[in-house]
Amino acid sequence: MAEKLTMKKLSGELEQLRDRLHELEAGVEQHLEVLLEQAAEKLHARLRRRTGGALIESASGESVDVNARRRLIAELAWLKAEQRGFSQGSPEQDWLDAESEVDRLLLEGWAKTTASTHEAGHIRDS
16 A cells, blocks of 8 residues: 555656656747747848848849858858857758758848839839
């Protein structure tokens, strides 16, 4: 009988530990999300400063300065490595992830510019 009470007590304590672990995991995830959002905001601010508040475009809005793109990718890759404390992961993967994100941002800027130009032309045609 004493053994059953001990097992029951241990089972209850184990359940409490599991609950606490889930709480801690949720807290860590929430904290990481905040840190990632802050890092993303810092990156976007850097991108805006480096590009004068706009995404990198030629006067026609069709091309991107290759050297500026490469610098943005390098900086973002560095930030990604810095965020994880330069441990685990790989520089190659950081570069690929950064390249993908920079290209996405540039494409979004190009799409906005194209849409604005199209809308302005449509208004003039009316």
